[in-house]
Structure formats: structure tokens, C-alpha cells
Amino acid sequence: MSTPEKCACGNDDEDGLIERLEEIISSYKETPGALIPVLQATQSLFGYIPQKAILKISEILNEPLSSIFGVITFYSFFSLKPRGKYLIRVCMGTACYVQGANEVLTALQQQLEIKVGETTPDKLFTLDIGRCFGACGLAPIIMVNDDVHQFVKSSAVAKIIKNYRLHEPKTVEVQS
Amino acid sequence: MMDLNKLMCPIKSSSELLALHQTIIDSKEFKSDKIYICAGGGCIASGSMKVKDAIAAQLEQAQLNDKISIVETGCLGPCALGPVMIIGKDETFYQNVKPKDAHEIVEQHIKGDTIVERLIHPVGEKKVAKRSDIPFFKNQKKDVLRNCGKINPTKIADYISFGGYQALSKVLTEMTSEKVVSEVTISGLRGRGGAGFPTGVKWGYASKSKDPIKYILCNADEGDPGAFMDRSILEGDPHSVLEGMIIGAYAIGSSQGYIYVRAEYPLAVERFQIAIDQAREFGLLGENILGSGFNFDLEIRKGSGAFVCGEETALMVSIEGKRGEPRPRPPFPAEKGLWNKPTVLNNVETFSNIPQLILEGGEHYAKTGTDKSKGTKIFALAGTVKVSGLVEVAVGTPLRELVFDIGGGISTGKKYKAAQIGGPSGGCIPEQHLDVPLDYESLNSLGAIMGSGGLIVMDESSCMVDVARFFMEFVQEESCGKCTPCREGTARMLDLLNKICDGNGEMSDLDELEKLSGTVKNASLCGLGQTAPNPFQSTFRYFKEEYIEHIRDKKCRTAVCKSLIKFEILDACNGCQSCKKVCPVEAILGDKKQQHIINTDLCIRCGLCLSTCKFDAIIKY
Ligand SMILES: Cc1cc2nc3c(=O)[nH]c(=O)nc-3n(C[C@H](O)[C@H](O)[C@H](O)COP(=O)(O)O)c2cc1C
Ligand code: FES
Numbered sequence: 173m174s175t176p177e178k179c180a181c182g183n184d185d186e187d188g189l190i191e192r193l194e195e196i197i198s199s200y201k202e203t204p205g206a207l208i209p210v211l212q213a214t215q216s217l218f219g220y221i222p223q224k225a226i227l228k229i230s231e232i233l234n235e236p237l238s239s240i241f242g243v244i245t246f247y248s249f250f251s252l253k254p255r256g257k258y259l260i261r262v263c264m265g266t267a268c269y270v271q272g273a274n275e276v277l278t279a280l281q282q283q284l285e286i287k288v289g290e291t292t293p294d295k296l297f298t299l300d301i302g303r304c305f306g307a308c309g310l311a312p313i314i315m316v317n318d319d320v321h322q323f324v325k326s327s328a329v330a331k332i333i334k335n336y337r338l339h340e341p342k343t344v345e346v347q348s
Numbered sequence: 349m350m351d352l353n354k355l356m357c358p359i360k361s362s363s364e365l366l367a368l369h370q371t372i373i374d375s376k377e378f379k380s381d382k383i384y385i386c387a388g389g390g391c392i393a394s395g396s397m398k399v400k401d402a403i404a405a406q407l408e409q410a411q412l413n414d415k416i417s418i419v420e421t422g423c424l425g426p427c428a429l430g431p432v433m434i435i436g437k438d439e440t441f442y443q444n445v446k447p448k449d450a451h452e453i454v455e456q457h458i459k460g461d462t463i464v465e466r467l468i469h470p471v472g473e474k475k476v477a478k479r480s481d482i483p484f485f486k487n488q489k490k491d492v493l494r495n496c497g498k499i500n501p502t503k504i505a506d507y508i509s510f511g512g513y514q515a516l517s518k519v520l521t522e523m524t525s526e527k528v529v530s531e532v533t534i535s536g537l538r539g540r541g542g543a544g545f546p547t548g549v550k551w552g553y554a555s556k557s558k559d560p561i562k563y564i565l566c567n568a569d570e571g572d573p574g575a576f577m578d579r580s581i582l583e584g585d586p587h588s589v590l591e592g593m594i595i596g597a598y599a600i601g602s603s604q605g606y607i608y609v610r611a612e613y614p615l616a617v618e619r620f621q622i623a624i625d626q627a628r629e630f631g632l633l634g635e636n637i638l639g640s641g642f643n644f645d646l647e648i649r650k651g652s653g654a655f656v657c658g659e660e661t662a663l664m665v666s667i668e669g670k671r672g673e674p675r676p677r678p679p680f681p682a683e684k685g686l687w688n689k690p691t692v693l694n695n696v697e698t699f700s701n702i703p704q705l706i707l708e709g710g711e712h713y714a715k716t717g718t719d720k721s722k723g724t725k726i727f728a729l730a731g732t733v734k735v736s737g738l739v740e741v742a743v744g745t746p747l748r749e750l751v752f753d754i755g756g757g758i759s760t761g762k763k764y765k766a767a768q769i770g771g772p773s774g775g776c777i778p779e780q781h782l783d784v785p786l787d788y789e790s791l792n793s794l795g796a797i798m799g800s801g802g803l804i805v806m807d808e809s810s811c812m813v814d815v816a817r818f819f820m821e822f823v824q825e826e827s828c829g830k831c832t833p834c835r836e837g838t839a840r841m842l843d844l845l846n847k848i849c850d851g852n853g854e855m856s857d858l859d860e861l862e863k864l865s866g867t868v869k870n871a872s873l874c875g876l877g878q879t880a881p882n883p884f885q886s887t888f889r890y891f892k893e894e895y896i897e898h899i900r901d902k903k904c905r906t907a908v909c910k911s912l913i914k915f916e917i918l919d920a921c922n923g924c925q926s927c928k929k930v931c932p933v934e935a936i937l938g939d940k941k942q943q944h945i946i947n948t949d950l951c952i953r954c955g956l957c958l959s960t961c962k963f964d965a966i967i968k969y
Contacts, residue, residue, distance in 0.1 A: 239670070246654060247652035249611050267574045282932045303573040303822065308802075309390050318614070
């Protein structure tokens with residue numbers, strides 16, 4: 173998954189993005205089976221799928237809202253809630269699992285004080301699990317947005333998180 | 349870099365393709381010495397691109413950059429040793445290379461012809477420099493992966509230089525579509541996506557349909573958690589898949605195709621898109637391919653994180669933009685598939701087999717493999733083996749050879765316990781069956797399946813009840829919910845397995861699990877449910893005593909099942925207090941420099957203390 177083009181922590185520019193989205197949807201009008209590619213584009217534009225986007229998609233592609241919702245909720249890639257700036261995904265694929273992914277996940281939950289699927293109050297981190305990133309030879313793996321961390325030990329988790337926090341400007345929460 | 353686009357573009361005939369091939373292999377660049385640096389997903393994650401930059405800088409400094417070229421290749425295989433590279437002139441294999449090693453490699457090896465000892469691969473007491481002498485490589489048969497590691501996957505010229513698109517050219521100029529189908533049938537090639545259906549037969553059905561619109565699809569959803577073969581092919585040799593698809597399209601008479609790639613594989617998507625763009629530009633895709641009058645085009649569709657979309661009917665409705673729920677068959681896709689048109693779906697590896705098969709002929713292909721299973725198979729070898737990574741062997745190679753010769757044996761110093769093969773639809777192979785030949789029939793007879801090629805090796809520290817629970821949780825989560833036996837049956841089986849792992853199991857639970865296995869298998873709509881009980885059944889078949897221990901003795905011999913384990917601090921504790929600090933529930937007591945103790949009532953068994961202790965003073969049992 174790609175990093176959202178826009179950080180989802182503020183609603184500041186969403187209106188501007190909606191215009192971009194309109195162009196994207198229109199470019200797909202002639203494509204058969206366009207709904208999923210359009211939702212993928214929406215997800216990567218906003219970092220999640222906002223309600224206004226769903227309305228736009230319904231209008232331009234002439235799809236009923238119910239079937240759009242049906243598709244969004246079927247696929248785990250789509251999220252109806254804004255996600256944190258960093259999406260941390262712990263691989264729970266077989267290779268990672270047998271090499272200690274569960275302990276890594278526990279450590280992350282404790283470190284971030286959130287459960288799987290939740291976002292930290294400062295909107296920096298969202299914790300999720302993945303099913304195999306195809307890097308099983310380097311298990312256990314976690315991915316933070318597009319960065320791969322390999323051979324991760326539960327004792328190293330605190331340091332990984334700290335590194336991302338360190339590179340943050342202090343003012344993330346107070347964007348207006 | 350030679351500007352190929354100016355040479356001849358688009359290519360308008362077979363003879364022009366041959367001429368282009370000749371021009372490329374006569375070029376200075378083709379003949380120059382090479383350094384192959386792995387740019388597979390694993391090695392990139394380990395930092396191989398920084399190594400490449402460092403080597404390039406050193407070559408430039410040594411003014412060797414026009415004599416020696418760097419090839420960024422697809423996966424070389426041994427991912428766990430990454431970043432890895434091969435020095436072309438003498439085939440030296442270097443592992444765990446860091447950017448700071450670049451100077452030594454160029455000065456000492458490239459200029460001075462002396463191998464950098466500390467970067468070569470240890471085999472027992474010895475160190476082996478040459479790629480072809482290293483057991484991991486020596487024992488493989490790289491047919492499908494023949495280009496992977498030799499070519500730059502983003503350069504079509506590299507692919508053409510090794511005979512790429514010659515098979516397509518042969519098909520378009522010398523073969524009827526019937527002949528292509530019959531060649532594939534003779535080869536005995538069976539689909540590599542899991543079920544092993546004969547590819548020639550599948551193509552034959554679709555080719556007979558008179559419908560003017562037909563589709564050819566490639567399944568790159570690779571959902572088995574623990575498998576990365578298809579990813580590596582797409583990243584390492586995308587044109588081979590593309591060429592296979594175009595040949596397939598010609599065989600069945602299709603002019604439009606799609607490849608469905610999993611969302612988690614952005615690099616594969618990127619490289620495949622480059623391949624499509626180049627092939628179009630070179631006249632190998634699109635209208636009037638190689639001047640033959642045959643038209644075919646192709647689009648990438650990305651998955652959105654649903655395992656069931658790997659199932660053929662679900663994949664097709666997903667391309668149509670709907671919820672990816674399977675539907676009953678018949679009608680089979682060869683009759684009514686994508687948008688109700690005749691459709692052929694094959695796996696990435698299946699297509700990648702095609703070009704070489706066509707060039708060398710079906711009979712030649714059928715010489716490799718066993719009686720009923722032909723060719724080679726790629727496995728994603730992972731888990732507790734010394735050298736994990738991507739391997740290709742002749743179908744029928746014994747499992748032992750894969751684990752112990754190629755994989756170098758168990759990495760943890762413990763004993764082999766089982767190999768899980770075939771993922772959530774597959775089963776476990778215990779030690780007494782290590783000599784099983786890896787082919788469809790032999791694996792089925794042991795309650796496992798060939799599957800798509802995920803092969804996870806487990807040592808004694810894996811709990812087999814927990815492994816069954818893990819896979820049941822996976823299929824439960826991924827069950828689309830359309831049919832009741834799969835939706836409810838897997839949920840019930842998961843409840844029971846959780847109960848056993850939590851120490852609340854009863855003997856009667858085992859009977860119920862067995863009964864449910866039968867129901868879920870027989871009554872589910874698609875392969876997801878039909879195979880979901882396999883991991884339970886096979887672990888129960890070979891490791892029954894572990895189930896019984898969990899239930900009767902409330903004991904997990906591997907100390908994996910949390911509710912059944914205890915942590916204890918031993919005399920070796922020097923009271924450094926690190927464990928006390930990390931314990932999230934303040935269950936560890938003790939003063940500085942005094943031996944600590946764990947209050948087991950408070951302990952939530954997270955294991956943080958154990959992984960923090962530097963003095964091996966904490967044990968779990
Ligand atoms: C739940 C489920 C998941 C599947 N996932 C995949 C997959 O990820 N990749 C794949 O090639 N085949 C997968 N298959 C098998 C496909 O349905 C189909 O048999 C295969 O793609 C056909 O190609 P082949 O004949 O070349 O093997 C899956 C099947 C089921 C039931
Ligand atoms: S199992 Fe984690 S990357 Fe494959």
C-alpha cells in the first residue's frame with residue numbers, strides 16, 4: 173500500500189482533493205469494472221474513503237450507494253475511518269507467525285497503547301495486521317507505510333516507534 | 349546504455365526480432381563484464397540499492413564503469429542472506445554486503461582478482477565462493493527462473509537477449525492455435541496455482557468456444573500467507589509471464605487479458621506495468637503483433653486485500669468491480685467467465701512456464717518431473733531453515749533435499765518437526781515422511797497438497813495445535829460469508845481450537861472437530877471452505893498426542909499456548925531490573941541486585957521480560 177498523498181490528520185485540504193478525485197473518476201468512466209480501481213485511487217488520495225468521496229463516485233459512475241458500501245466493506249484494503257500518518261502492519265503470515273510475530277504484535281500494542289485497527293490519539297500511528305508481505309525469508313516482518321523492517325524482535329519495537337516519533341515535527345496535532 | 353528504441357521500434361516481423369536479438373548480443377554492453385546485484389523485494393528491504401550505488405561510485409572512481417556494468421536483477425534466491433550479489437567473471441557469490449564493502453570489492457576483487465573472503469558463504473567449516481558450488485544453488489533446477497538473476501527485469505532488451513519473445517514469434521509464424529494447445533497438452537504442464545489442473549485441457553475447452561469475445565486472465569493474487577513465488581517471478585522476469593499470456597491468448601483466441609495482482613505487491617505491479625509498456629512500444633503487444641495480424645492487449649487490476657479473490661470465480665467478479673464472492677460451478681469459466689464470456693485463468697508460474705515449453709517442445713518439457721507431474725516447481729522456502737528463499741526443483745524432488753541440502757537444515761540448532769506445505773488449504777509433513785517426493789499425488793496421499801509452493805519449515809519450538817488454530821483463524825477471517833458451512837463451520841472449529849489452546853478443551857471437542865471437518869469439506873461452495881479443515885486434519889493425524897496433552901494435561905510442550913505456560917526467573921538473575929521495567933503489569937518484584945520473582949497471578953504472559961533479559965535468567969515452560 174502506498175503512503176497517502178495527504179496526511180489524514182486534518183480535514184484541511186480534503187475539498188481540494190475532491191476536485192482531483194472528480195477528475196480521476198471521470199477518467200475511468202469508460203473502463204469496465206471501474207469501481208474498485210476508483211476506490212483504490214480514493215484510498216490512496218485521502219488515506220481512507222470519506223463519505224463525500226462515496227457520494228461523488230456514486231454520482232459520476234452511476235452506482236447505487238449500497239453497492240459501493242458493499243464493496244468497501246468487503247475488501248480489507250479500504251477503510252472508512254481516517255488512519256494515522258504511519259500505518260504499522262505486522263505480518264501475521266505463516267513464516268512470520270512461527271518466528272514470533274505474535275510477540276511483536278503484543279509489544280506494539282503495549283507500546284502504542286492501542287489495539288489492532290485503532291489509531292493513537294495523536295493520529296500518528298494506526299496498528300493493523302497483514303497476511304504475508306512476500307518477504308518471508310526475512311521473518312518476522314513489520315511494515316510502516318512502505319518501509320520494511322525485517323527480523324524484528326519484540327524488544328526492538330520501542331526503538332522503531334521512537335525513531336518515527338523523533339522525525340516528527342512537534343506540531344502534528346495542532347494543524348488547523 | 350544502448351538506446352534500443354532508436355534501433356528498431358516497433359518490431360514488425362519475426363525476422364526483425366531476430367535481427368534485434370543479434371544487435372543486442374553483439375553490443376559492447378552485452379559482452380562487458382557484469383556485476384549482478386539482487387533487486388528482489390527481500391534484498392531491497394535489506395538495503396541492496398545502497399550497495400548498488402556504492403559499487404557504482406567505486407567503479408566510476410576506478411574508471412571501470414564503461415568496462416563493467418551493474419545488472420539489477422530479480423530475486424537471486426537466498427533472501428535471508430541479503431543483500432546478495434554475484435561477480436560475473438568468476439561467479440563469486442557475496443552475501444550480507446554493506447555499502448562500506450564496495451571499496452574492497454572493487455579494489456581487491458575486480459581490480460586485484462582476489463576474493464573478499466569475509467563476504468563469501470560458509471558451508472560447514474568451509475567457505476565457498478563460487479555460486480555453482482554452493483549447495484543452495486547447486487541442487488536446484490532453474491528452468492522457469494532461468495532469467496531471474498541474469499537480467500534486469502525493467503529492460504526488455506535483456507529479456508530479448510536471452511531468447512525472449514522467440515516463442516511468441518514461433519507461435520505466430522509457424523503454429524496454429526490447435527498446435528499450441530496440443531503442445532501444451534503433450535507437455536503435461538499442470539496449473540501451478542494449487543489445484544494442478546492440466547493447462548492444455550483448460551486451454552482446449554476455451555479454444556473450442558465460438559464466442560468472438562474471450563478473456564485470458566493471470567492470477568497473481570498469491571494469497572497463501574508464506575508464499576512469494578509469484579511475486580518473485582513478476583519482479584524478476586515479468587516479460588516471461590507476459591509472453592506466456594500472449595501465447596495463451598493466441599491459443600484460445602482472446603484479444604483482451606487482465607492480470608490480477610495482490611495489493612501488497614507494489615513493486616510487482618510497477619515492474620509488470622513497465623513490461624507492458626515496453627512490449628507495446630516494441631510491437632509485441634497491441635494490434636498486429638509482429639505483423640501477424642493477431643491483436644491482444646492487457647491491463648493490470650490490483651487486488652484489495654481479500655484472500656478469497658484468488659479463487660477463480662471470485663477473482664472474475666472482483667475484476668467486474670463487485671464484492672469478490674465465489675459462485676457455484678458449472679458453468680465453468682471456460683464457458684462463462686468474466687462478463688459471462690469464455691475465460692481462461694492461469695497462475696503466474698503456469699504462464700511463466702509457457703515460452704520455454706513452446707521453444708523446446710512439449711515432449712522435451714515432459715522429460716522433467718514424475719509420471720503424472722511434469723516440469724519444475726518453485727517453492728518459497730521459509731521458516732526455521734538456514735538459507736530461506738526462492739528455490740526451483742524438478743517436480744518429485746524429495747522434501748528432505750529441499751530442507752537439508754538446499755535449505756541447509758534447521759537454523760536454530762533444534763530438530764526438524766514438520767513442514768507446512770500448501771498454506772491454509774494444505775497440511776504438515778512430519779519427520780517420518782521427509783522423503784516424500786514433492787508431486788501432486790504423493791503429497792495428497794499424506795494429507796497435504798502441493799499448493800502454490802509456500803513451504804514453511806518448523807522446528808520443535810512450534811506447537812502444532814497452535815498452527816492448526818492459526819490457519820483456522822486465517823480462513824475464518826477470510827471466509828466471504830456467502831455459504832453457511834464455511835462461514836459457521838470454520839467459526840465453530842476456531843472456537844474449539846481456541847478452547848483447546850486456552851486450556852479449556854475436552855476430549856469430546858476432538859470428535860466434534862473431526863465431524864465438523866467432514867461437513868465443512870463436503871458442503872462448502874468453493875475451495876476455501878472445501879480445504880479449510882486440512883491444516884487441522886493433518887496436524888491431528890500426525891501430532892494427536894499434542895492435542896491430547898493440551899486437553900488432558902493442560903500442557904503445551906512447546907510453551908507457545910499462552911494460557912498453558914509459566915515464566916520463571918532463575919538463579920542467574922543479577923537483579924539488573926530491566927525485566928521489572930518492561931513488565932507492563934508490574935508482575936515482577938525484587939530489589940536492585942537481588943534475584944527477582946514473577947507473580948504468576950498478575951503475569952499476562954506477554955514474554956517481554958524474556959526477550960529483554962540479557963543474562964538468560966528467565967525461562968518459560
Ligand atoms: C480460496 C482460494 C484461493 C486461491 N488463491 C489463489 C492464488 O492466490 N493464486 C493462484 O494462482 N490460484 C489461487 N487459487 C486457485 C485458483 O482458483 C485457480 O485454480 C488457479 O488460479 C488456476 O490457475 P492454474 O490452473 O494455472 O493453477 C485459489 C483457490 C481458492 C479456492
Ligand atoms: S509470512 Fe510474513 S512476509 Fe510472508
